[in-house]
Every structure is written in C-alpha cells, then in structure tokens.
Amino acid sequence: xxxxxAYFKVILVSVxxxxxxxxxxxxxxxxQELQGLQAQSGPRLDFPAGLATDGRAIYxxxxxxxxxxxxxxxxxxxxxxxGKLFQQGSNDGAGDSARFNSPDGMTISGQDLYLCDTNNSDxxxxxxxxxxxxxIAGTANISGTEDGTGSAAHFNLxxxxxxxxxxxxxxxxxxxxxxxxxxxxxxxxxIAGQPxxxxxxxxxxxxxxxxxxxxxxxxxxAIYVADTGNDVIRKIDISTLQTSTIAGTGEEGDKDxxxxxxxxxxxxxxxxxxxxxxxxxxDNHSIRKIDLTANTVTKxxxxxxxxxxxxxxxSDGKQLYFSDTTENAVEVVDTSSGNFTTxxxxxx
Numbered sequence: 001x002x003x004x005x006a007y008f009k010v011i012l013v014s015v016x017x018x019x020x021x022x023x024x025x026x027x028x029x030x031x032q033e034l035q036g037l038q039a040q041s042g043p044r045l046d047f048p049a050g051l052a053t054d055g056r057a058i059y060x061x062x063x064x065x066x067x068x069x070x071x072x073x074x075x076x077x078x079x080x081x082x083g084k085l086f087q088q089g090s091n092d093g094a095g096d097s098a099r100f101n102s103p104d105g106m107t108i109s110g111q112d113l114y115l116c117d118t119n120n121s122d123x124x125x126x127x128x129x130x131x132x133x134x135x136i137a138g139t140a141n142i143s144g145t146e147d148g149t150g151s152a153a154h155f156n157l158x159x160x161x162x163x164x165x166x167x168x169x170x171x172x173x174x175x176x177x178x179x180x181x182x183x184x185x186x187x188x189x190x191i192a193g194q195p196x197x198x199x200x201x202x203x204x205x206x207x208x209x210x211x212x213x214x215x216x217x218x219x220x221x222a223i224y225v226a227d228t229g230n231d232v233i234r235k236i237d238i239s240t241l242q243t244s245t246i247a248g249t250g251e252e253g254d255k256d257x258x259x260x261x262x263x264x265x266x267x268x269x270x271x272x273x274x275x276x277x278x279x280x281x282x283d284n285h286s287i288r289k290i291d292l293t294a295n296t297v298t299k300x301x302x303x304x305x306x307x308x309x310x311x312x313x314x315s316d317g318k319q320l321y322f323s324d325t326t327e328n329a330v331e332v333v334d335t336s337s338g339n340f341t342t343x344x345x346x347x348x
Contacts, residue, residue: 043069043078043079043080044328044345045060045062045065045069045078045328045329045330045344045345046062046063046064046065046328047062047063047064047309047325047328048060048061048062048063048309048310048323048324048325048328048329048330049061049062049063049102049103049104049105049309049310049323049325050103050104050105050106050115050116050160050161050269050309050310050323051106051310051311051312051321051322051323051330052106052107052108052113052312053073053108053312053313053314053321054108054128055073055314055315056072056073056074057070057071057072057073057128058070058071058073058312058321058330058343058344059071059081059106059108059113059128060310060323060330061103061104061105061106061115061310062083062103063102063103063104063118063309064102065083065085065086066083066084066085066086066087066088066089066099066100066101066102066103067080067081067082067083067084067085067100068080068081068082068083068100068103068106068113068115068126069081070128071330071343071344076343076344076346078344080095080096081095081113081126081128081131082094082095082096082098082100082126082131082132082133083096083098083099083100083103083133084096084097084098084099087099088100088101088102088119089101090117090120090122090135090140090141091133092124092133092134092135093132093133094130094131094132094133095131095132098126098131098133100117100120100124101117101118101119101120101140102117102118102119103115103116103117103118103124104116104117104118104158104159104160104309104310105158105159105160105161105171105216105269105309105310106161106310106312107161107162107163107168108128108163109163109165109183111127111128111129112125112126112127112128113125113126113127113128114126114136114161114163114168115161116158116159116160116161116170116171117135117140118157118158118159119157120138120140120141121138121139121140121141121142121143121154121155121156121157121158121174122135122137122138122139122140122155122158123135123136123137123138123155123158123161123168123170123181124136135151136150136181136186137150137151137153137155137181137186137188138151138153138154138155138158138188139151139154142154143155143156143157143174144156145175145177145190145195145196147179147187147188147189147190148187148188149185149186149187149188150186153179153188155170155172155174155175155179156172156173156174156175156195157172157173157174158170158171158172158173158174158179159171159173159214159215159309160213160214160215160216160226160269160270161216162216162217162218162223162271163183163218164218164219164220164238165183166182166183166184167180167181167182167183168180168181168183169181169191169216169218169223170216171213171214171215171216171225171226172190172193172195172213173212173213173214173228174212175190175193175195175196176193176194176195176196176197176198176199176209176210176211176212176213176229177190177192177193177194177195177210177213178190178191178192178193178210178213178216178223178225178236179191190205191205191223191236191241192205192208192210192223192225192236192241192243193208193209193210193213194208194209197209198210198211198212198229199211200227200230200232200250202242202243202244202245203242203243204240204241204242204243205241208236208242208243210225210227210229210230210234211227211228211229211230212228212229213225213226213227213228213229213234214226214228214267214268214269214308215228215267215268215269215270215279215280216270217270217271217272217277218238218272219272219273219274220238220274221237221238221239222235222236222237222238223235223236223238224236224246224270224272224277225270226267226268226269226270226279227245227267228266228267228268230248230250231248231250231251231252231253231263231264231265231266231267232245232247232248232249232250232264232267233245233246233247233248233259233264233267233270233277233279233290234246245260246259246260246290246292246295247259247260247262247264247279247290247295247297248260248262248263248264248267249261249262249263251263252264252265252266253265254281254284254286256288256296256297256298256299257296257297258295258296258297259290259295259296259297260295262288262297264279264281264284264288265281265282265283265284266281266282266283266284266308267279267280267281267282267288267308268280268281268282268307268308268309269308269309269310269311269322269323270311271311271312271313271320272292272313273313273317274292275291275292275293275317276289276290276291276292276317276335277289277290277292278290278300278311278313278320278335280307280308280309280310280311280322281308282306282307282308285302285303285304285305285306285307286299286300286301286302286303287299287300287301287303287307287311287320287322287333287338288300289335299338300320300333300335300338301333301338301339301340303322303324303331303340304326305324305325305326305327306324306325306326307322307323307324307325309323309325310322310323311323313335317335318334318335318336319332319333319334319335320332320333320335321333321343327342329342329343329344329345330342330343330344331343
C-alpha cells in the first residue's frame, strides 16, 4: 500500500502521543528528555514543513517541535523565531511566549511572515524583526467554512499559503477550497471550491471544486493550486476567478510530457517564479517542473525521501529550497541542473 506524505505526517503525530500513553511517560517528562537531547546535539528540525525566504534567511515551520525557525543563508545556523520547543498551543505574543500547533505553509511580505497554523485552523503573522505573533484570520480550535473579517472567518486544516503583496491565498485543505485574505482589511473570501464538497469541476467560484488541495502559488495573473486529491495542477485566473486544469490527467501516475497528458501522484507544495511552476510530487519522490509558456512537464530531480510539505524559491529563481521529512532537513536544488545539497543540518 502506498502511503501519502500527508498520511505519514498524521501517523507520526499520532504515534508520538500514543507512545506517551503506552509507556506511562508524562508529557512534561518527555519534553524534558527531548530538551536534553536537543542540548546535546544542537538545534534540530523535526518534520520540517512550510518554507519561505527573504534572501537573508530561510524560514522553516518546524512542525512537530511547534516552532518557527530561521536558517541563516550565510552561516547555515539555526535559530528559533517564535514558539517554544515541544510546547503546543495557540497563544499570540513575542518569541517563546507564542504557541503553535503543527504549523505548515509560509509566505513572506516585507517584514511579515504569514503562516498556516494547521492544527489550530487559523492564519498567523510573525514580524520577523521582533518575533511578535498575531492571529490574523480564523479562531484557534474552531474549524468551519465561514467567510468574514479576522476571527469571524473559519478554516479547516489550512496547509499552504502564498502572497502577491496585496492578498494572501490559502489552500484550505480540510474544506477543499481556496481562500483569499485581503491584507488591507483581513477580509476572508472563498474564491474557488465548494467548502465541504470535494470534486473536480472547472468553472467560476460558484462551480469549481477541488479535493484536499495542499499547494498554492501565485504570480501576477493566476493562482496555481496543487489539487492533491485529484492528482492535477489547477489555475485560478485572478481577474475572473475561473478555474481550469493546466497539468495532469487526474489519473495517478508518473509521466512527463505535454502538461495535460502528464501524471502526478499526491502533489503537495508548489512555488513559481512566474515562468516555471515547481511541484513537490510527494509519492513520486520527485520535484517536477511545469513550463507555463510551453505547457510541458519535466522532472527537475528525484529525492530519496518524503517531500511535499514545503518549498520556496530564491528571488532570482536559481535555487529552490524544499523540506525533506525523511532526513529532517532542508535541501537546496539548482533549478537549472537539478543537483541538490543539504542546507541544514550542515555537513549532512
């Protein structure tokens, strides 16, 4: 049986909780033991998920540690920006007074880092200078489908997020829909998909359907979506909100070529420079490249591990960073050659 990266994540989280019960070990005792290990071995990543970069640092959702961390691009050192190791919750605040619950996708605009706090079903903002965390949309531990402003809106296990500097676009995976948050007023609107009704329909915002989308990226003209449950890549026109399929047949497989004849298997995080769209094709253990002009799909590189939760591009598009949850690492791949090396941990 083939196990998806998303399913693997759920199993890992569930197993860790079950082990505490089976072994009769209290959560505080386990946290102390883990903190001791962390002190001995130095900073570590544990199921790295969403990524974003401002050129100086690569920000990582360290999802099982419930922290947001930064890898210095020059020194390769790791530091915690917000959250406290092994402590989950939903508190706003500065630095280690903030709490998260399995944070995932991230995007950055100026000094603000926006992220999907997946198991809290809300959207958070971190000022990267001060480390101050605020909840900008949704209410922690209250899932739902409602549009509205700020806490009046609700999400259901949002996984990935992207920005064009004017709005945020969220893959609201549990609702099988795409949501837009206008940065000027934090108004949330469902722009594609019918919340709670998965499907594979094209058309405008009142007709389109998705199935558990887990990737979103945006350029000046369109929002791109990894429609994970349907094994296709979709496009939403920003001006008309019309949804169409740009790559994939909808049949699970591993096939390059003309985009609409290509096949994917559990596509996850995606990112774009406006010319190329990169797809972490999780169960094919590969990074795929879609030429948005030629409408072709090719493999950029193969990866021996579980991927799919996070990717981000350098500003010049020459380097792509991605999360490797098997190695608990962040890798960097040359987008021309497909060669990749480990960014963190250094020397791995």
